[in-house]
Amino acid sequence: MEQVLGSDWLITPAGGSSGEAYLAENNNQQKLFLKRNSSPFLAILSAEGIVPKLVWTKRLADGDVITAQKWLEGRVLTKSEMKQDDVVQLISKIHHSSEILHLFMRMGKKPLEPWHLLVNLHEKARKLRVSNIDFVKQSTDFLSNNIDFVENYKKVVCHADLNHSNWMLGEDNHLYLIDWDNAVLADPAMDLSMLLYQYISRSEWEEWLKRYGVQLDDHLLARCQWYKTAQSLSFYLWHLERGDEHECAKWKEQLTSNQQLFIKY
Structure with missing residues (x-):
């Protein structure tokens, strides 16, 4: 450098x-x-x-x-600040931007299909020799059995790591979303699921999604549960490979808590 x-x-x-x-x-x-x-x-x-x-x-x-x-002189958002309107508006702007989508496609990026994500998770679990651990097998079985819920949906540019630490509030109160290294062309439910499950109370989902620009229905709920499970397992395996026990425990809890289920395991 x-x-x-x-x-x-x-x-x-x-x-x-x-x-x-x-x-x-x-x-x-x-x-x-x-x-x-x-x-x-x-x-x-x-x-x-x-x-x-x-x-x-x-x-x-x-x-x-x-x-x-x-x-950037500023600070990361707190977990409680993730429900604020400027967060909703920024992720909606990203998902609905034709300019960002077209540039992403011109870069030759291929859409991330649910089956591709599932295959990658199976391969990573086998590589790490955890395929037969109860909660891992339960998760991959759930994803396999319910993949029909998430096929053939319109793809948008998803950030794919909407942890509150990637949301930065500048000294001028302008909100930024940083660290785009994992961005993919995927179902917007990939991003929405992690925001909803981690930061928004279930009673507020309908209003939050209305501000984002979509109607809450059973199909969206099912897609969010599928992607929440897939991403939680992906993050668990990623941290397991790096030996980060604290983060592994966090994502294992996400996979075993069975909170807010709309499709039963």
């Missing part, structure tokens, strides 16, 4: 799961957020005000691409 900016800049790791994010500072109090090989459609997300402003992009001799964004 030093060769990109020069000796006038101090570059330090900025955290994150990839280990490829950095904070760059110089003597003029300028700050940049640098990332290696971030999402190629960062430019349109920046233009739409969804992520902090993109300052420049540079390709290195080894083929890697470095992006520099304005360093």
